[in-house]
Structures are given as structure tokens and as C-alpha cells.
Amino acid sequence: MDAALLPLAPLVVVAGTTVVLILLDLLPPRTSKVHLGVVALVGIVATLVSALFLWGRAGRAFSGVVVLDNFALFFDVVICYAVALVLLLSLDYLRRNGMERGEYYILVLFATLGMLLMAHAADLIVIFLALELMSLSLYVLAGFFQARLTAAESAMKYFLLGAFATGFFVYGIALIYGAAGTTALDRVGAALGSATRDPLLLIGLGLLLVGFGFKISSVPFHMWAPDVYEGAPTSVAALIATGSKAAGFAGLLRVLLSTFRGAQPDWTALLWVLAVLTMTVGNVVAIAQSNLKRMLAYSSIAHVGYMLVGVVAGGPLGAGGVLFYLLVYSFATAGAFGVILLLERGRQEAVNQDDYGGLAARHPVLALTLALFLLSLIGMPPTAGFAGKFYLFGAAVRSGYIWLAVIAVLNSAVAAYYYLRVIVYMYMRDQEGVPTEPAPSFAGRLALGIALWGVFQLGLMPAPVLDLAQAAVAPLLR
Amino acid sequence: MSLEAAGFWGLALVLLASSLAVVLSRNLFHSVLYLALALVATAGVFLLLQAEFLAAVQILLYAGGVITIVVFAIVVTERLVGERLTQTNRGMVTGGLVSVTVLIPIVIFVTRAKLPRTAPPLVGDLTQAIGRELLTRFVLPFELLAVLFLAALLGAIFFARKEE
Amino acid sequence: MSDYVPVLIYAAFIVAFAVMSLGVAALLRPSRSYDAKLQNYECGAEPIGQAWVQFPVGFYLVALVFLLFDLLAVFLFPWALVLRGLGLAAFWAMALFLAILSLGWLYAYREGILEWK
Numbered sequence: 001m002d003a004a005l006l007p008l009a010p011l012v013v014v015a016g017t018t019v020v021l022i023l024l025d026l027l028p029p030r031t032s033k034v035h036l037g038v039v040a041l042v043g044i045v046a047t048l049v050s051a052l053f054l055w056g057r058a059g060r061a062f063s064g065v066v067v068l069d070n071f072a073l074f075f076d077v078v079i080c081y082a083v084a085l086v087l088l089l090s091l092d093y094l095r096r097n098g099m100e101r102g103e104y105y106i107l108v109l110f111a112t113l114g115m116l117l118m119a120h121a122a123d124l125i126v127i128f129l130a131l132e133l134m135s136l137s138l139y140v141l142a143g144f145f146q147a148r149l150t151a152a153e154s155a156m157k158y159f160l161l162g163a164f165a166t167g168f169f170v171y172g173i174a175l176i177y178g179a180a181g182t183t184a185l186d187r188v189g190a191a192l193g194s195a196t197r198d199p200l201l202l203i204g205l206g207l208l209l210v211g212f213g214f215k216i217s218s219v220p221f222h223m224w225a226p227d228v229y230e231g232a233p234t235s236v237a238a239l240i241a242t243g244s245k246a247a248g249f250a251g252l253l254r255v256l257l258s259t260f261r262g263a264q265p266d267w268t269a270l271l272w273v274l275a276v277l278t279m280t281v282g283n284v285v286a287i288a289q290s291n292l293k294r295m296l297a298y299s300s301i302a303h304v305g306y307m308l309v310g311v312v313a314g315g316p317l318g319a320g321g322v323l324f325y326l327l328v329y330s331f332a333t334a335g336a337f338g339v340i341l342l343l344e345r346g347r348q349e350a351v352n353q354d355d356y357g358g359l360a361a362r363h364p365v366l367a368l369t370l371a372l373f374l375l376s377l378i379g380m381p382p383t384a385g386f387a388g389k390f391y392l393f394g395a396a397v398r399s400g401y402i403w404l405a406v407i408a409v410l411n412s413a414v415a416a417y418y419y420l421r422v423i424v425y426m427y428m429r430d431q432e433g434v435p436t437e438p439a440p441s442f443a444g445r446l447a448l449g450i451a452l453w454g455v456f457q458l459g460l461m462p463a464p465v466l467d468l469a470q471a472a473v474a475p476l477l478r
Numbered sequence: 479m480s481l482e483a484a485g486f487w488g489l490a491l492v493l494l495a496s497s498l499a500v501v502l503s504r505n506l507f508h509s510v511l512y513l514a515l516a517l518v519a520t521a522g523v524f525l526l527l528q529a530e531f532l533a534a535v536q537i538l539l540y541a542g543g544v545i546t547i548v549v550f551a552i553v554v555t556e557r558l559v560g561e562r563l564t565q566t567n568r569g570m571v572t573g574g575l576v577s578v579t580v581l582i583p584i585v586i587f588v589t590r591a592k593l594p595r596t597a598p599p600l601v602g603d604l605t606q607a608i609g610r611e612l613l614t615r616f617v618l619p620f621e622l623l624a625v626l627f628l629a630a631l632l633g634a635i636f637f638a639r640k641e642e
Numbered sequence: 643m644s645d646y647v648p649v650l651i652y653a654a655f656i657v658a659f660a661v662m663s664l665g666v667a668a669l670l671r672p673s674r675s676y677d678a679k680l681q682n683y684e685c686g687a688e689p690i691g692q693a694w695v696q697f698p699v700g701f702y703l704v705a706l707v708f709l710l711f712d713l714l715a716v717f718l719f720p721w722a723l724v725l726r727g728l729g730l731a732a733f734w735a736m737a738l739f740l741a742i743l744s745l746g747w748l749y750a751y752r753e754g755i756l757e758w759k
Binding site: 019022023025026 | 749
């Protein structure tokens with residue numbers, strides 16, 4: 001490999017795998033595409049390995065438009081884990097839904113490339129292209145099960161609102177470029193330092209925040225999430241809820257903590273309000289949901305609110321806490337979506353609470369697995385969710401945002417209600433739901449196993465990974 | 479008023495009016511035609527900024543390519559054919575409110591910014607400068623653009639292709 | 643900016659010519675319309691049915707592929723202007739750009755978009 005490309009190994013591996021997939025898809029057989037999924041999975045694992053291998057190295061490439069640092073590598077790891085879980089879950093899921101097509105894996109890898117690029121981007125142009133590459137692929141994936149009525153609605157809504165957000169984002173980039181005369185993040189930061197609070201830069205940042213807000217689905221830019229999650233294939237919903245959110249946070253954190261550090265008082269005040277709104281709206285509306293996918297959508301909105309608490313707190317503790325929480329949240333959310341996906345039978349989705357009545361009797365293992373993921377989302381010790389919330393809210397207290405931490409803890413208590421309700425249905429109700437798939441496939445079980453391992457590994461021994469997360473944000477805070 | 483200023487305000491008027499017509503027109507097909515006008519007026523703005531190449535791109539890609547796609551998308555869509563192409567704007571009030579709430583802060587902040595009175599002169603050939611930047615500093619975004627387009631093409635074909 | 647004055651004058655002449663010819667014609671011509679006169683002009687053939695029919699989706703797909711080459715043409719132009727100065731690296735950059743785009747073309751070909759059934 002070219003020496004100049006070595007720092008970009010994760011990106012190169014994913015891009016290369018995508019090309020291989022496109023070429024493989026052109027070849028026969030046209031009916032079975034499982035081999036494409038396996039190749040994609042191998043590519044993602046190779047990407048993960050290359051990211052771990054590069055840990056600790058720093059550098060820039062392509063005239064500085066992309067950067068390699070621990071921050072980007074940490075996100076590479078989070079995204080690769082999320083995508084790997086999604087791919088494992090998809091292998092059998094696509095066949096069961098009669099939509100085994102090569103495009104699925106190609107688009108998942110395109111989206112992954114966009115996500116990874118977002119983590120590595122050091123130029124607003126690259127951030128924009130990465131965002132678009134990720135979003136465009138996800139719009140198509142959201143409507144992938146064309147036979148379903150909700151698929152078109154899901155893809156359409158996601159596309160229209162996403163395009164709307166893109167408009168804000170580009171406008172923001174244009175204003176920042178107009179004010180700073182450059183799109184390179186470090187030079188924008190320097191321009192911000194010299195000209196004290198240039199109004200053009202501030203409104204540019206505001207518009208960027210709207211764009212990022214849509215991607216991470218923070219209130220008031222969250223309206224699309226429930227409908228999209230409901231209509232999208234469950235595996236894609238998991239990808240949107242984990243990978244694309246991680247990528248959104250990667251871009252957001254780099255722009256806020258590094259480039260716009262000079263304007264910290266301005267955006268902290270704004271994010272304080274957004275964090276409170278996001279977690280409160282997410283949790284309160286989630287209570288009213290009986291559809292599990294919609295409930296998880298609102299729950300994911302609430303978790304974005306918790307992570308924004310960490311962004312407000314700032315510093316290595318707060319920002320590191322956000323990175324750690326993203327990993328924790330991704331394992332638990334991907335796992336929960338995984339169980340829902342495995343319980344689908346044929347093309348019949350089992351997404352209503354009633355479908356989960358008495359699940360513990362029918363599928364003790366699956367029920368227990370789902371219960372553990374939900375407990376992690378609540379933040380019960382010894383699951384990872386507890387460690388994640390502990391560090392996140394602790395960082396807020398240390399930075400003096402006591403009230404924010406109190407609101408976050410109260411919100412977690414409210415959230416426990418709707419997660420526990422599902423567990424109660426599974427263990428204390430009689431069977432009333434539709435019968436479900438007899439036994440999950442090997443790949444599905446492997447995916448749940450990995451997610452469960454993550455939930456306990458990070459819950460019982462959070463310190464090493466937390467140290468890594470804090471080391472990862474160090475280059476931004478320097 | 480200089481010729482440039484007159485040109486700008488004339489174009490701004492056309493751009494604003496045609497953009498409003500795109501969203502307010504009751505006939506979908508008229509909306510598309512107004513969109514074409516808006517895109518051409520944007521090309522005019524580029525011309526005023528002495529970016530001839532961008533103006534040409536704007537007309538070739540947007541007014542030429544994208545409008546073609548939109549027109550074809552209308553004529554191949556089953557539901558849009560055979561009936562009168564009318565649309566109702568139920569969300570007009572909400573939409574107006576949202577646009578105003580977005581517009582006001584932008585106008586406030588932009589007018590407060592200290593902007594130079596006159597445009598700095600452009601040195602050299604802009605088209606060459608674009609080419610040079612594209613192939614040196616921005617070579618990665620340039621390739622990414624191809625990847626982005628590939629993903630978009632794949633997606634568009636996936637949705638439009640007939641079921642076999 | 644003043645470079646465009648001749649273009650503006652030219653454009654003004656075009657618009658004035660069109661408006662004047664139509665306006666003068668409207669003033670001078672007798673207005674006697676009947677059915678055959680109001681029909682769409684179809685090279686002398688009798689028009690059948692509505693003009694608004696659903697077109698085959700193939701038109702849309704071909705337009706997509708057209709956009710692919712449109713994009714290519716746009717970027718070839720500045721590339722050609724600076725190629726001599728930048729040398730081989732620029733050549734390979736464009737080759738890669740082309741290669742990626744042609745993957746899209748290959749896919750379109752595989753999907754049978756260019757076959758007109």
C-alpha cells in the first residue's frame with residue numbers, strides 16, 4: 001500500500017470492498033447474494049482490525065482534507081461494530097423477506113464509507129460529501145422492502161427531511177467559507193480566533209447545527225425518526241439508529257470542540273436547551289408507543305439527549321463520556337433491534353407489544369437477551385448502560401451543570417417505565433402474539449452474542465475503554 | 479446605480495419570483511418550468527460574479543440535466559398522468575412561519591457582519607483555478623463526488639427499475 | 643461585467659423580435675377559429691387520445707444515465723485546461739473518476755436499462 005494511503009487504511013479497505021461487491025454483483029448467480037454479505041462482513045472486519053492496528057498514530061492525507069487521529073479511529077471502531085452487527089443480522093433477514101439483492105450490501109458499504117469519512121474529515125467539503133454519501137445510501141435502504149406499504153413512506157420522509165437538512169448544512173458551509181475564506185477546519189478555527197465572534201461564522205455554525213441535529217435526530221429535528229424506523233427494514237433501522245448517529249456525533253464533536261472552541265459559550269447555552277428538550281420529548285413520547293420500533297426510535301432520541309449532556313459538559317470527561325456512551329448505546333440498540341428482527345416470521349413483523357406477551361415461555365433465550373438489552377438502555381448495573389450514564393452525568397456535575405444532570409437522571413427514571421413494560425409483557429403476560437420464527441440463524445445468534453458481550457464487557461470493566469475514549473478526544477481538545 | 483447592481487437586482491427579482499412560483503404554482507408541470515427559470519437565474523448570478531464556468535455548469539447540469547430528470551419523472555409516474563396536475567398546499571401557513579423564523583436570524587446575522595464594500599478582484603482564469611484545485615488540494619472530494627453519484631445512481635435505478 | 647453588454651443587447655433584440663412579431667400578428671390577423679385549426683399539430687396526422695399518457699419508465703432511466711455523462715463532461719473541461727501543467731497525477735485522478743462512474747454505467751447495463759423492450 002502506498003505510504004500516503006496507509007493512514008487511511010480503514011477508508012481504503014471499505015472503498016475497496018465496495019468496488020469488489022459491485023463487480024461481484026454483476027456476476028452470476030442472480031438469485032442468491034449471501035456471498036456478497038459475507039464479503040462485506042469480511043471487509044468490515046478487516047476495517048475494524050486496521051483501525052485497531054493504527055491506534056495511536058496521527059497524520060493527515062490529501063492536502064489535509066482527511067485526518068487520522070485517535071478520535072477518528074475510535075469512531076471507526078464504533079461504526080464497524082455497528083455495521084458488522086447489522087450485516088450479520090441481514091444475511092438471513094433479506095432471504096426471509098424475499099429481497100436478497102446485491103444492492104443492499106453495496107449501499108450498506110457506501111453508507112459505511114460515508115460514516116467513516118465523517119469521522120476522518122478535516123474539511124467542511126469532505127464533511128458534506130461524507131454526510132451525503134451516508135444519507136443517500138440510507139434513504140434508499142430505508143425503502144428497500146418495496147413490497148411493504150410503509151417502505152415508500154419511510155424512504156420518502158427520510159429523503160425529503162434529509163434533503164431539507166442538507167440545504168441548511170450547505171448554507172452554513174457557504175457562510176463559514178464566506179467569513180473565513182477557507183473550508184479547512186483548522187483554518188476556520190484560526191479565523192474564529194482572530195476575528196472575535198464574527199456574526200457570519202456564528203450563523204454558519206447555527207445552520208451546521210441544524211443539519212447535524214437532523215442527522216442525530218435531536219429535538220426539534222427529530223420528527224422523521226419514528227416513521228422512518230417503523231417503515232425501514234429492521235436491520236436498516238438499527239443502522240440508522242447506531243452507525244449514522246455515531247457519524248453525526250463524530251462530525252458534530254470535531255466541529256464544535258476543535259474548530260468552534262472559540263465560540264464555546266454560545267453553543268453550550270444552545271445545546272443545554274437542546275439536550276433537555278431532546279431527552280424529555282423522547283422519553284415522554286416513548287411512553288405512549290405500543291409499537292416496539294417506534295418506541296426504540298423515541299428511546300434513541302432520548303439517548304441523543306443524554307449524549308448532548310456530555311457535549312455540554314465538554315472536556316475530556318464529557319466528550320470522552322459521549323464516545324464511550326455511543327459504543328454502549330450502539331451495542332444495546334443494535335441488539336434490541338436484532339431481537340425484533342429475529343422474531344419476524346416470514347414477512348410478518350412482530351413489533352407490537354402484544355406480540356411479546358409470554359415470549360419468555362416460547363423463547364426463553366431471546367426474551368432474556370432482549371430484557372438485558374433493555375436493562376442496559378435503562379442504565380441498570382452491571383450492564384454497560386449504567387457505566388455510560390454514570391460517566392456522562394458525572395461529567396456534567398463536575399463541570400457545574402448540576403441541574404442538567406438532575407434533569408437527565410429524572411429522565412432516565414421516566415425511561416425505565418417503558419422499557420420495563422416490555423419486560424413485564426414478556427415475562428408476566430400470557431401468550432397472545434403471533435407465533436414466531438422457530439430458531440434464529442447462526443449469524444443472528446452470533447450478532448446477538450457479540451452485542452451481549454459488549455453490553456457486559458463495557459458494564460463490568462468500563463475503565464480501559466473509557467480511558468481509550470478520553471485519549472481519543474485529547475487531539476481535539478489540545 | 480451601476481450596471482452590475484442593476485443586473486443583480488434584476489436577477490434577484492427573477493430568482494425570488496420564480497422560486498416562489500415553484501412552491502405556489504398549482505400545476506406541477508408549471509412548477510418544473512419555474513424551477514428551470516430559477517436555475518437559469520442562478521446561472522446569471524454566477525455570471526455577475528465572473529464565474530463563467532460555474533454559470534455554464536449550472537445551465538448544463540441543472541437546467542439541462544436535472545430538469546430533464548424531473549420532467550421524465552413526472553411523465554413516467556402513473557399517478558401523475560391522466561389527471562390534472564394540481565397540487566394543494568395545505569401546509570402553506572406552517573411553511574411560511576418556518577421560512578420566516580429561519581430567514582430573520584440569517585438576515586440579522588449577515589447584515590451585522592462586516593463585509594467588504596467591493597469585491598476583491600479575481601486574478602487569473604477561474605476555470606483553470608477550479609481545475610487546479612480540483613486535481614490537487616481537493617482531489618479526494620473530487621473522487622468522492624464520483625462515489626456519491628454512483629451511490630445515487632444505484633439507488634435511483636433500484637427504485638425505478640421494473641420488477642422482474 | 644461590461645463584456646456582457648453586447649450579449650445583453652443581443653438578448654434584448656431577440657426578446658423584442660419575438661414579442662413584436664407575435665404582437666403585430668395578434669393585432670393584424672383575422673380571428674376565425676374552427677375545430678381543425680385548434681387541434682395539436684401532429685404533422686398532418688389526426689391526434690389520437692390525450693397527450694398526457696404514462697411514458698415507459700425507460701425514459702427516466704436513460705435520463706439518469708445521461709446525467710452520468712453530463713457530470714463527466716462538466717469535469718473534463720477544467721481538467722483538460724490544467725492537465726499539461728499538472729502531469730500524470732491529474733491524469734490518473736481523472737482516470738479513477740471515470741472508473742468509478744463507469745461502475746455505475748456497468749450496473750445500469752446489467753440492469754438492462756439500455757435494452758428497449
